[in-house]
Amino acid sequence: MRHVPQDEAEDIRRILDDNEIDFFETFSGNWGISVPAIWLKHDDQFEAARILIDDYQEERICRMRKNFHETKTMFQVFRESPSRFLIYLLAIAIVLFISFRFFFSF
Numbered sequence: 310m311r312h313v314p315q316d317e318a319e320d321i322r323r324i325l326d327d328n329e330i331d332f333f334e335t336f337s338g339n340w341g342i343s344v345p346a347i348w349l350k351h352d353d354q355f356e357a358a359r360i361l362i363d364d365y366q367e368e369r370i371c372r373m374r375k376n377f378h379e380t381k382t383m384f385q386v387f388r389e390s391p392s393r394f395l396i397y398l399l400a401i402a403i404v405l406f407i408s409f410r411f412f413f414s415f
Contacts, residue, residue, distance in 0.1 A: 310345035311337065317369065321347060324361050330354045 310318060325332050331350035337343050349355055387394045 310334070310347065318347075320365060320369075321362060324365055325358060328357065328361060330358050330361075332358075 322332075325347070331354070332347050333350060335344060335346050335348065337345040349358055381389075
């Protein structure tokens with residue numbers, strides 16, 4: 310469960326609950342040195358859980374790849390709304406100018 314997105318963890322919990330697979334969770338603890346994980350209570354449910362999780366991960370990979378390919382390039386964003394793009398660019402330039410002006414004045 311370390312470095313697992315929260316929505317993915319929730320989906321796995323829901324899948325296991327929906328399929329009546331008993332599990333418990335361990336957390337990383339206060340110092341983050343323990344193993345955060347989802348553990349099955351019964352070893353005989355491992356194969357069913359593994360198949361469900363593998364299927365979910367395949368579906369999630371396809372969904373995330375589709376979302377990745379749907380992201381817009383900077384040129385597409387500029388073509389859709391050039392004025393908003395230029396305003397944001399100007400705001401970034403002003404923040405950088407103010408930040409570096411104080412830095413270089415020393």
